[in-house]
Amino acid sequence: MTKFPLAVIGLLAFSAPVLAQRVPPPQVPVDPHVVALRDAALKDDVAYDIVEGLTTEVGPRLAGTEAEARARAWAVAKLTALGFKNVRIEPARMQTWVRGDEAAEVMSPFPQKLRVAALGNSGATPASGITAPIVYFASFNDLVAAPDGSLKGKIAFVSNAMAATQDGSTYGTFGAARFVGPAIASRKGALAILIKSIGSDHSRAPHTGVTSFPAGAQAIPAAALSVADAENLERMVKRGQPINLHLTLTPHQVGETDTGNVIAEVPGTDPAAGIVVIGGHLDSWDLGTGAIDDGAGVAITTAAAKRLLDGPAPRRTIRVVWFGDEETGGAGSKAYFAAHKGDHHVLAAESDFGADHVWRLATNFAPDNAAIADRLAAALAPLGIVRSRDKGGDGADIAPLVGAGVAAVDLNQDGTRYFDYHHTPEDVLDRIDPAQLAQNVAAWTTMLAVVANASEDIAPVAAADGKAR
Known part of the structure; x- marks a missing residue:
């Protein structure tokens, strides 16, 4: 070498x-x-x-x-x-x-499959998955500002814009969407949450990682979309039509x-x-x-x-x-x-x-x-x-x-x-x-x-x- x-x-x-x-x-x-x-x-x-x-x-x-x-x-x-x-x-x-099956698919108005990975400690959907409209948040702070109960029956989709740095400092800045975003979405009534991967790439490889649900919080299905698929979903949102998404996540706690x-x-x-x-x-x-x-x-x-x-x-x-x-x-x-x-x-x-x-x-x-x-x-x-x-x-x-x-x-x-x-x-x-x-x-x-x-x-x-x- x-x-x-x-x-x-x-x-x-x-x-x-x-x-x-x-x-x-x-x-x-x-x-x-x-x-x-x-x-x-x-x-x-x-x-x-x-x-x-x-x-x-x-x-x-x-x-x-x-x-x-x-x-x-x-x-x-x-x-x-x-x-x-x-x-x-x-x-x-x-x-x-441990991880189970994981899949995400836009059902309407632009049907196509997305690449997704469950976050550690994610809750599970039924084996047949769930279908629900998404609510788009351009940033983690926008999710935080949403009223409690406002996401009932919906899937939260949280974006971010992490950039590469020599010291990796943007990970701490944007990582909150993964670290605590699912627990916040759960408190606001969401059925599930998708986040744009906490990564500086633009590939179709999703970034997993652990999340946490504090005592008393309902562990909802939580996953990361690959950056490329999240960017695609953002473009769909900009078309101004309601987006319905089917999500299947079947991880479980083994004790x-x-x-x-x-x-x-x-x-x-x-x-x-x-x-x-x-x-x-x-x-x-x-x-x-x-x-x-x-x-x-x-x-x-x-x-x-x-x-x-x-x-x-x-x-x-x-x-x-x-x-x-x-x-x-x-x-x-x-x-x-x-x-x-x-x-x-x-x-x-x-x-x-x-x-x-x-x-x-x-x-x-x-x-x-x-x-x-x-x-x-x-x-x-x-x-x-x-x-x-x-x-x-x-x-x-x-x-x-x-x-x-x-x-x-x-x-x-x-x-x-x-x-x-x-x-x-x-x-x-x-x-x-x-x-x-x-x-x-x-x-x-x-x-x-x-x-x-x-x-x-x-x-x-x-x-x-x-x-x-």
Whole structure:
């Protein structure tokens, strides 16, 4: 496979939006051992081997299902073969939802079939489906403004205009239509809801994802239309005629089932120095094969840890966690925190934004550890990674640790094309560029080499309640 030289990789990150946020790298020396590890990792093929094997031999891994259980067994075998220590599964339980039949079709005035995917936790139609008129909302805010009861007997159709961004920030802006839109439509009396997929593409691949219905809310059928089909339906609306749509969704809740975390370690030489936790999530949605979300994340972090495993033992133990059930509720991260909140964690970091190049570093070290952040920024700069003024700590699976005051590092990946494929049937291995994947491994290897071997104690930071712990 073709690898990018360092000079080319350095250019990847410097688009105009980045330059406006760039913090010049500190003028501090970089340990030659760190440089050697970083540069060697640009030729890494372990990460690609992991994500290729996981997507080929297991495939989709919906949380709580037999497929996720097979993935845990696969992970244990893989991590053991790679030489990691203390490899084990730590089980957890979760409430599990599974997909059924799904179809949507305009009955009048312009009959045609549409491509649709049920949202996680969606309610079900009868097996024969439902037929009802749609009510169009150009935005989520328009749905919110509709009077309670105004959608009785109707199907809500909520549009949006999500655009691609390097940092993925539009996902939070437009994602509300999926996160809470169905519950709001239910409160307003809707029979069902369709949303334009929360995605930056214009394809016929619908984007699934979880939604939630609070206690007391009726779970109505809820689905995402592919962006192309939603745009077609919008054009129909503009013709000014009533639109009747037939919708069939037959998902169901199966009750409590098993999930769990797969854990492996690179033992450190100084137990008192604490534990560095890294990883991603093992589960995926069931439409694609979970390559970018998040086979790439577990592959990147594991490959980086493997590079330290194969060299001199680091000062701090590196704990690699392949979390279960990130997509539908976070049972894995909650179980990890409950089981390990008494462990001496000093840093947490997560990879869960695809496989395109890392372009930005964010940290939240305590002021006394500013020198570690400076050394890290200097070591990452030759990879084209700029330093953010924002604080680190993103990631659903490490959120409980960060909330408890554990320091964090974010290695932000370029998200420009991530939401073209996110949660769709197009989340497959072909979407991964091996050269950019290797640049990720180099960035994570660099981070681990600096942080796991830092001679300073890594201090707690301000927790969610404002107290340092």
